[in-house]
Amino acid sequence: MIGPAQPQREQFGVWTVTGREAVAARIDEFIADADDQIVYMAVDELLTDEHLDQLRAAEDRGVDLYIAGISDDVRGQIQETVPSAELFETLWEWRDTPAGSLLITDEETVLVSSLVNGSGGTNEIEETAIWGAGDRNSLVVVLRAIFTWRLGGERAG
Template identity: 30%
Template sequence: MDDTSNQDQAIELLQELGLKEYEAKSFVALARRQSGTAKDISETSEVPRTRVYDAIRVLESKGLVETQHSSPQVFRAVSIDEAVNTLQTEYVERAESLRDALSGLEPTDDETVTEATHEVWAISGDQGITSRTQQLIEGATDEAILVIGHESIFTDQLAEQLRAAKGRGVNVVVGTVDEELRIAIQDALPDVEVFVSELDWVSRSPLPGDDTEISRLLLTDREAILVSSFTEGRYDGREHEQGVFGRGFDNGLVAIVRRLMATGLLVENDPREGEA
């Protein structure tokens, strides 16, 4: 990645973390030098000089910039580590405030909330599916069976979640589509059972013209299922993850996947199957 790409990405990420465009550009301009005046920042960032001062005041209030009250004033960015920690703390605090605000909302109807066990919900986007994966693994009490269809799914974060589940007594089983991926995951999770899955349809469809790539298949406590696949975006041509989620032992989707996994030697027969 060249310098221009790094600069553009840094500005974009800073905006996603809550800074406005001129604030992000001014901070990146300062991060590239030891210190600078408003004129220096404007020339480096292409932010109008009259707007630099406004941006600097905001950055200073956030603890991202320090000011030397000379003539002219000189500014400098805090260290990269300090800036990242400051923004991370603010992001977490905002997320917690959002949680409190949403939790305090009054329901718009008087119906009693009951947990649906026969519904199937669609989930779109890598972040949403990754978040639901984490939620299911962290909520598992007895068993978590995960089939990984693509190496990009197995991240350090996912490894830590599986490791934590194993540590609290959950039976964790991981299936992979090939031996190379199995070895990599086994090295990362030496205490977890990892093997090449016999579910051939995960990596390749038996149907002609079907090139859908299953990315992950997760079954927790035999009562909740998440299945996702990669699909090419209609407008940007990039691969996006799409998934479906269902909960409930007698949910049709959960029952089908549970039995398919059983045929792939991933799970033993469950006595409750006779009751489904």
């Protein structure tokens, strides 16, 4: 006998991940799972070869790529690696902020990281990220609205 179908319940939380390796692994996972669209922004030191490999694989799968928030040198590196990526200007000046990375995949998964002073009084800089998933997740809804507007404006201009 087949039991009653339970409606799938979406989780509305926001999760935290700390440490550059852990954040980088989450970014690679989300890029690898993307089917339609990736919006990716990062400061120079957080763009890894693995991220570039994942972006290239996404391009090969036909995923639309939108890249911003990085230096001219890194933009050149990304354009070489993933020539179909559309570059756009960010709304924010990232150089003087603790911003790290922002990733939106398929308008349903969002990760935002920042660079913060390490715990325990060290001068080491750590990366901490929050992420959420689901088309009704608050973090996803807000950032999707901002970037849908921004990307739409870039295309129209």
